Amino acid sequence: RKEVEQDPGPFNVPEGATVAFNCTYSNSASQSFFWYRQDCRKEPKLLMSVYSSGNEDGRFTAQLNRASQYISLLIRDSKLSDSATYLCVVNIRSGGSYIPTFGRGTSLIVHP
Amino acid sequence: GAVVSQHPSRVICKSGTSVKIECRSLDFQATTMFWYRQFPKQSLMLMATSNEGSKATYEQGVEKDKFLINHASLTLSTLTVTSAHPEDSSFYICSARDSRVNEKLFFGSGTQLSVL
Numbered sequence: 001r002k003e004v005e006q007d008p009g010p011f012n013v014p015e016g017a018t019v020a021f022n023c024t025y026s027n028s029a030s031q032s033f034f035w036y037r038q039d040c041r042k043e044p045k046l047l048m049s050v051y052s053s054g055n056e057d058g059r060f061t062a063q064l065n066r067a068s069q070y071i072s073l074l075i076r077d078s079k080l081s082d083s084a085t086y087l088c089v090v091n092i093r094s095g096g097s098y099i100p101t102f103g104r105g106t107s108l109i110v111h112p
Numbered sequence: 113g114a115v116v117s118q119h120p121s122r123v124i125c126k127s128g129t130s131v132k133i134e135c136r137s138l139d140f141q142a143t144t145m146f147w148y149r150q151f152p153k154q155s156l157m158l159m160a161t162s163n164e165g166s167k168a169t170y171e172q173g174v175e176k177d178k179f180l181i182n183h184a185s186l187t188l189s190t191l192t193v194t195s196a197h198p199e200d201s202s203f204y205i206c207s208a209r210d211s212r213v214n215e216k217l218f219f220g221s222g223t224q225l226s227v228l
Contacts, residue, residue: 034216043205043219044156087156089217097161100146100207100217104155 003027004090006103013110017078021106023088024070031098033064035073036087038105044087047073078110115139116208118220125196126228133191133223135206141186142208146217147179150203162189196227 006023013019025033036044048055050062050071061074071090075082085105091098115138123131135145143164148156160170160181168181180192189208193200205222 036217041203041222041224043222044217045219046216049216097144099158099161100209101158102148102156 002103003092004088004101004103006088006106008104008106010107010109013078013108015078015080015110015112017110018074018076019078019108020072020074021086021088021108022070022072023090023103023106025088025090025092025101026069027090027092028066028069029093030069031091031093033071033091034089035060035062035071036089036102038085038087040085047086075108078108080110080112083108083110116142116206116218116220118206118223120223121221122224122226124226124228127197128195131193131196131225133193133204133206133225135189135191135208135220137187137208137210137218140208140210142189142210143186145183145189145206145208147181147189147191148205148207150205156205159191193225196225198227201225201227 004025033050035047037047038044048057048062050064052064054063059076063072085107087105088103092101117136145162147159150156158171159174160168162168162181162183164183164186170176183189206220207217
């Protein structure tokens with residue numbers, strides 16, 4: 001079983017739709033959590049950190065559920081420019097440090 | 113914000129040559145850098161963790177003699193793909209952790225390696 005799992009999609013949605021992605025992690029000692037966005041053949045860019053209390057940044061809302069070991073990302077009012085791959089990143093304890101571990105990403109396609 | 117500079121952005125080379133990729137943290141000290149490889153439509157796979165002043169820690173299945181990592185200073189880490197072969201063709205990307213910013217990762221822009 002992979003340490004960080006995501007549904008690869010693709011999620012194909014019309015402009016204006018609301019779409020949600022989930023990501024599960026297997027290591028309960030995981031520390032910090034992030035969502036990154038990656039466009040084709042580009043480096044990942046930080047979208048937002050994820051906190052237990054939930055956090056919102058404009059149209060984006062992230063949630064962390066430690067008990068069930070998953071994080072989620074909700075995108076409201078989808079724009080064409082939201083089309084990208086969304087990567088879940090979990091800092092997983094390894095030895096004396098935390099290693100950032102990526103999910104395989106969820107592909108989002110927003111169409112007119 | 114923190115910036116990580118990676119170059120070259122693209123390399124095309126003949127089979128058997130060695131390729132060096134550099135990754136620099138421009139405005140912060142990166143005691144730890146991570147090297148990833150990404151094949152088309154696949155996830156970022158961690159190859160190794162590079163620690164300043166010590167040997168890199170390689171992930172299982174990654175040949176340390178083939179992928180040489182040097183992290184001689186707090187701002188520079190290099191990955192050398194030795195005797196590259198077509199199966200090494202991939203997107204290589206580095207990232208550094210800025211501990212001042214809640215352990216977020218900052219990425220270089222990646223290197224597309226094509227071995228003929």
